[in-house]
Structure formats: structure tokens, C-alpha cells
Amino acid sequence: MRIYKMETLKIIKIGGNIIDNEQVLDDFLKQFSLIKGLKILVHGGGKLATQLAEKTGVRVNMVDGRRITNLETLDIITMVYAGKINKNIVAKLQAFHCNAIGFTGADGNSIISTKRPVKEIDFGFVGDVEKVNTKTLQILLEHKVTPVFCAITHDNNGQLLNTNADTIASELAIGFAKDFKTELYYCFEKNGVLKDINDDFSVIENINLENYQKLIDTKVISDGMLPKLNNCFHAIKNNVEKICIGKPEMLFKQKIKCTTIKQ
Amino acid sequence: MRIYKMETLKIIKIGGNIIDNEQVLDDFLKQFSLIKGLKILVHGGGKLATQLAEKTGVRVNMVDGRRITNLETLDIITMVYAGKINKNIVAKLQAFHCNAIGFTGADGNSIISTKRPVKEIDFGFVGDVEKVNTKTLQILLEHKVTPVFCAITHDNNGQLLNTNADTIASELAIGFAKDFKTELYYCFEKNGVLKDINDDFSVIENINLENYQKLIDTKVISDGMLPKLNNCFHAIKNNVEKICIGKPEMLFKQKIKCTTIKQ
Numbered sequence: 001m002r003i004y005k006m007e008t009l010k011i012i013k014i015g016g017n018i019i020d021n022e023q024v025l026d027d028f029l030k031q032f033s034l035i036k037g038l039k040i041l042v043h044g045g046g047k048l049a050t051q052l053a054e055k056t057g058v059r060v061n062m063v064d065g066r067r068i069t070n071l072e073t074l075d076i077i078t079m080v081y082a083g084k085i086n087k088n089i090v091a092k093l094q095a096f097h098c099n100a101i102g103f104t105g106a107d108g109n110s111i112i113s114t115k116r117p118v119k120e121i122d123f124g125f126v127g128d129v130e131k132v133n134t135k136t137l138q139i140l141l142e143h144k145v146t147p148v149f150c151a152i153t154h155d156n157n158g159q160l161l162n163t164n165a166d167t168i169a170s171e172l173a174i175g176f177a178k179d180f181k182t183e184l185y186y187c188f189e190k191n192g193v194l195k196d197i198n199d200d201f202s203v204i205e206n207i208n209l210e211n212y213q214k215l216i217d218t219k220v221i222s223d224g225m226l227p228k229l230n231n232c233f234h235a236i237k238n239n240v241e242k243i244c245i246g247k248p249e250m251l252f253k254q255k256i257k258c259t260t261i262k263q
Numbered sequence: 264m265r266i267y268k269m270e271t272l273k274i275i276k277i278g279g280n281i282i283d284n285e286q287v288l289d290d291f292l293k294q295f296s297l298i299k300g301l302k303i304l305v306h307g308g309g310k311l312a313t314q315l316a317e318k319t320g321v322r323v324n325m326v327d328g329r330r331i332t333n334l335e336t337l338d339i340i341t342m343v344y345a346g347k348i349n350k351n352i353v354a355k356l357q358a359f360h361c362n363a364i365g366f367t368g369a370d371g372n373s374i375i376s377t378k379r380p381v382k383e384i385d386f387g388f389v390g391d392v393e394k395v396n397t398k399t400l401q402i403l404l405e406h407k408v409t410p411v412f413c414a415i416t417h418d419n420n421g422q423l424l425n426t427n428a429d430t431i432a433s434e435l436a437i438g439f440a441k442d443f444k445t446e447l448y449y450c451f452e453k454n455g456v457l458k459d460i461n462d463d464f465s466v467i468e469n470i471n472l473e474n475y476q477k478l479i480d481t482k483v484i485s486d487g488m489l490p491k492l493n494n495c496f497h498a499i500k501n502n503v504e505k506i507c508i509g510k511p512e513m514l515f516k517q518k519i520k521c522t523t524i525k526q
Contacts, residue, residue, distance in 0.1 A: 052342075055319045075347055079315075082365075083346020084338055087415065087423060091369040095421035099399065101370040102345075106354040108364050108408065136362065136408060143402055145371065152350065158358035160350060 008241075009038040009141070009180035010251075013169035016046035017189040018248065019085060028187075029089065031252045033096035038141050038180065040172060041100075042149045043089060044165040049080040069124040069162040077162050078104075081150040089148055100146045105129075105153030106160060108136035111168065113153040113161050127153045127161025129168070132175030166228055170235040177239035184240055186228065187248040192259030193229070195220055203246075203257045209233065232261045271504075272301040272404070272443035273514075276432035279309035280452040281511065282348060291450075292352065294515045296359035301404050301443065303435060304363075305412045306352060307428040312343040332387040332425040340425050341367075344413035352411055363409045368392075368416030369423060371399035374431065376416040376424050390416045390424025392431070395438030429491055433498040440502035447503055449491065450511040455522030456492070458483055466509075466520045472496065495524045 012035075018028050032041065053060050053076050061068040069077065086102040093100040105111025105127075113127030137147055149172070151165040166186065173184040193215075195202040207215065212229065215221040221229060232243045244250055246258025275298075281291050295304065316323050316339050324331040332340065349365040356363040368374025368390075376390030400410055412435070414428035429449065436447040456478075458465040470478065475492065478484045484492060495506045507513055509521025 052319070056315070057318070078350050079342035079346035081346070082350045083342035083344070087341050087345045087367050087369060090367070091417045091423050092421045094369055094372050094417060094419055099372055101364070101366075101399070103364075104350050104353070106350060106357055106363075106365075109357045109362055136364070136403075136406065139402060139406055140399075143399065145399060154354045154357060156357055158355045160354050 007038060007180050008183060009040065009173075009176050010035065010183050010185060011040045011042065011169050011173045011176075012185045012187065012251065013042040013044070013165060014187045014248065015044045015165070015189075018187065019043060019046035020048070025089075026092065028248050029092045029098075030096050031248070033093055033098035035251065040137075040141075040147045040149065041089070041093075042151075042165055042169040042172065043081075043085060044151055045077065045081050045085065048084065049077055052076050052080055063121050066121075066123070068122070069126050071125065074125040074160060074162060078152060078160055082152055086148060086150045093146065093148065098146050099144060100148045101140065103137075103147045103149045104160065105149075105163065105168070109133050109154075109156065110137055110147075111149075111153040111163070111171065112156045113163055115155060115159070115161060125159070125161050127155065127163045129153060129163060129171040132171050134175050134179060138176075138179060166231050170231045170240070173235050173240040173243075174238040177241075181241050182239075183242040184232070184235055184244070185251060186232075186243070186245045187251070188245070190247070191257050192244075192246040193221065193225060201257075204259055205257060206260055206262060207232075208262045229261070236261055236263050270301060270443050271446060272303065272436075272439050273298065273446050273448060274303045274305065274432050274436045274439075275448045275450065275514065276305040276307070276428060277450045277511065278307045278428070278452075281450065282306060282309035283311075288352075289355065291511050292355045292361075293359055294511070296356055296361035298514065303400075303404075303410045303412065304352070304356075305414075305428055305432040305435065306344075306348060307414055308340065308344050308348065311347065312340055315339050315343055326384050329384070329386070331385070332389050334388065337388040337423060337425060341415060341423055345415055349411060349413045356409065356411065361409050362407060363411045364403065366400075366410045366412045367423065368412075368426065368431070372396050372417075372419065373400055373410075374412075374416040374426070374434065375419045376426055378418060378422070378424060388422070388424050390418065390426045392416060392426060392434040395434050397438050397442060401439075401442060429494050433494045433503070436498050436503040436506075437501040440504075444504050445502075446505040447495070447498055447507075448514055449495075449506070449508045450514070451508070453510070454520050455507075455509040456484065456488060464520075467522055468520060469523055469525060470495075471525045492524070499524055499526050
């Protein structure tokens with residue numbers, strides 16, 4: 001077996017703002033395909049799943065602002081994420097000479113999760129990641145194949161499960177940290193974590209465990225950014241070398257500001 | 264590079280009659296996972312795509328009994344075939360300890376096709392297979408991974424294309440014939456090619472080029488069976504070692520009658 005540790009693996013997560021706009025997605029994928037070295041793409045879902053649910057009369061069930069994944073919703077997510085979005089991304093990457101293969105966690109048994117236990121809320125078919133199997137993925141990476149993950153895992157007992165795409169990205173980065181120098185990039189519509197949410201130039205360029213607590217205490221970081229950053233620190237504590245949050249340009253251009261998370 | 268020629272690769276195609284019934288599919292996949300040696304599964308679509316088209320108000324456009332694949336229909340096929348059906352099959356195979364990965368022709372750039380030229384009929388986004396790239400698949404097979412193909416290919420220019428599942432199976436068998444002893448199994452609801460379509464015991468056990476023409480001339484073989492058998496003879500002429508048509512049981516049990524195609 002080769003020793004990889006000095007080789008870098010970039011794990012790049014893109015969200016709905018890139019997926020929902022065909023031109024933006026095309027431009028991103030063109031740039032992504034030019035990134036040298038080992039890479040994995042993880043994509044979220046965007047608005048398409050909600051649109052298909054509306055068209056087919058599947059009721060979107062929300063509790064405390066969080067989506068409940070019943071069997072019908074799981075079917076829609078599987079069709080949209082693993083079918084339409086994932087396969088169109090793979091086809092486009094091939095056109096840009098990036099040899100991609102689409103993955104859920106079931107493919108290659110790569111991400112096993114547990115159906116979230118029912119406490120106050122029954123989230124339905126939602127999976128919390130239990131284990132990342134890097135073996136099959138590593139063989140593909142070694143042969144210059146780029147895995148493209150959608151936000152679906154499985155319980156290794158035949159059941160697909162809806163899983164947060166940010167978490168899939170960080171768990172992959174952690175899972176590969178024993179083999180590679182892993183870097184995690186969260187691409188979204190802002191320049192990074194902002195001091196003032198209305199000012200895209202107020203990027204906090206470095207966050208570490210020390211100033212993180214202060215940022216929480218002073219309520220600079222709150223709401224949606226909290227779980228994302230908790231994901232990041234979980235990854236940093238588990239040997240992920242570098243994490244960046246910002247616009248996709250941070251990947252392709254020098255001197256673009258973004259937020260870097262360090263221990 | 265290893266010399267494979269003496270190793271056997273089984274390519275097994277299942278159709279709608281297996282996919283549409285969850286219990287039948289489960290039983291099949293359980294048996295399939297027990298098949299020793301190298302194998303690839305190819306699945307058709309079943310009734311689910313038509314059901315989703317109806318639910319979402321996409322009109323199924325037929326010309327001369329053949330489905331026209333416009334962009335909306337292609338989306339539905341991609342969602343149902345590559346999403347729901349393919350990923351559920353992969354998850355179930357993993358539960359049966361068969362390490363599967365779902366494929367369209369875009370994944371691993373494995374099957375490149377050309378959009379069918381418009382003559383009398385514009386079939387829309389339908390692809391005729393041009394080339395099978397065995398490279399990435401072969402690496403996976405070598406590591407005991409089982410590829411599971413749905414009936415979608417791509418043009419290597421970013422466009423997914425709807426492609427006949429029987430053809431995908433035969434083209435894969437032909438593509439791999441240089442590396443393996445390839446065997447092709449078409450599973451459907453009958454015991455094989457029948458002398459009398461209403462008598463499931465009237466199986467024609469052997470068809471070769473010689474009696475094939477006679478069977479066509481005497482109209483024993485006609486309609487839907489003709490393109491299937493043309494596919495078979497195309498494969499036999501291109502070094503596929505063995506082709507069987509019949510019920511899935513032909514794979515798992517001795518002494519089950521089926522039709523075998525030989526040169």
C-alpha cells in the first residue's frame with residue numbers, strides 16, 4: 001500500500017446557491033475540473049427537491065424549522081439529489097475531462113449512518129454518520145477518479161437515509177485524514193463568516209477555538225452558522241489540516257478573502 | 264496488467280417485471296449477491312417512470328409505439344432510473360454484502376453514446392451506444408466491486424441520454440470480451456424464447472444463426488423478441504461467449520430451461 005500522507009485531498013462542498021443556477025454551476029464545474037490533485041465534490045440539494053415535492057403533492061413537513069423526511073420525501077430526495085443533480089454534475093465534469101463517478105453513501109458502502117433516534121421529534125429517514133469506509137474511494141482516487149457525493153447515506157441494512165451535506169463533507173475529510181493531508185472547503189454565497197451579516201466585506205479571516213467562543217458569546221456567530229462551525233471544529237480536532245468557508249472563488253483565485261478555521 | 268481472459272464476467276439484465284415488485288426484487292438481489300465471480304447488473308426502468316410522469320403532468324409522447332424522450336422525460340428517467348431504482352438496488356446489495364456502485368454511462372465515462380439522428384422521427388434525448396470504456400470498471404471489478412447500471416448514457420459533451428437497457432447489457436458484454444470470458448443473461452418473465460407465446464413450456468432451448476433465420480421466416484419470432492435477439496447475435500458475433508434468455512432462476516438453479524444463443 002502506498003503512503004499518502006504527504007498528498008493533499010481537497011473535499012469541496014457546494015450548496016443550493018450554486019446548484020440552482022445552471023450557468024453558475026457550469027462555471028463552477030469548469031473551474032473545479034481544473035483543480036490539480038486529488039479531490040472530492042459534495043453537493044447539497046437546492047430548490048429542486050421542494051419543487052418536485054410540490055408538483056407531486058408531497059407535503060413538506062417541518063418541525064421547528066427542520067424538514068421531516070418521511071418515505072415519500074426520501075424518495076423525492078433520492079430522485080433529485082442522487083438522480084437529476086448528481087448525474088448531471090457527473091456528465092458535465094466528464095465533458096470538462098474530469099473523470100467523475102457519482103456516489104451516495106450506499107455506493108461502495110462508503111458512508112454508513114444510523115437512523116436518528118426518536119426523541120422529542122421524529123425526523124424520519126435522517127441518518128447520522130457512523131462510519132466512513134475509504135477503501136473503495138481510495139482505489140478510485142489513486143486512479144484519478146473524482147467521487148461526487150450527494151447528501152444521501154445508508155444504514156448498511158438496505159435503507160437509504162437523508163444526511164446533511166456539510167456533515168458528509170466533514171466526515172469524509174475526517175475519514176481520509178489518516179491517508180491524506182485533507183482540506184475542507186465550504187462554498188456558499190458569502191465571502192466567509194461575517195462580523196456583520198449585511199456587510200460581505202466584514203469577513204472574519206481566522207477563527208480558532210479561542211476566538212470562536214468569544215464570537216459565540218458576543219452573538220457575532222449564531223443561527224445557521226453555528227452548526228456549520230461546530231462541524232468545522234469537529235473536523236479540525238480530528239486531524240483535518242485546513243478548512244475554508246467562502247465563495248467558490250477562494251478555490252481558484254489568489255487574494256480572495258475567506259474564513260480559515262484553525263485549531 | 265493482469266491477463267483476465269480465462270476469468271468469467273457475468274452481465275445480468277433485469278427488466279420491469281422484477282423491478283416493479285419489491286418482494287421479487289429483494290429475492291432476486293439476495294440470490295444475485297450470492298453469485299460467485301465477477302458480475303455486473305443492468306436494470307431497466309419499470310412502471311415508476313410512467314407513474315412519476317403522470318403525477319407531474321409530463322405528457323408521455325409516443326410515436327409508432329415508441330417513447331419520445333424530451334427534456335422533461337429525460338429528467339424523469341434520470342430521477343427514477345439513476346436515483347430511486349438504482350440507489351435502492353445498491354443499498355439492498357450492500358445489505359446482502361455485495362459491494363455495489365451505481366452507474367450511468369456518464370460515471371467513469373463508461374458508456375458514450377450519440378444522440379439518435381433525426382430521420383422520420385425525432386426520438387429526442389435517446390442515445391445509441393458508440394463506445395464502452397472498460398478501464399475504470401475493470402479496476403473496480405478487480406477489487407470485487409459490482410457495478411450496477413441503469414439505462415442512461417452520455418454524449419461526453421455534458422448531455423445525458425436515455426438508452427435501451429438490453430443494449431447497454433450487450434454493449435458492456437462486447438466491451439469486456441477482450442478482457443474476460445463474458446456471459447450475458449437477459450432475465451424476464453418467461454422461460455425463454457417460446458415456440459408458442461401462450462405456452463411457457465414451449466421454450467426453444469438453442470438458437471443459432473442457422474435456425475434463427477428459419478424462426479423469423481416462419482414468424483415464430485416476431486415483434487418485441489426481434490430486437491432482443493438481434494442484440495444477442497450482435498453480441499455473439501463480437502466475442503461474447505454465452506447468452507441466455509429466461510427467468511432469473513436460470514442463474515441460480517440447475518435444470519431450469521432457458522434459451523441459449525450460440526453462433
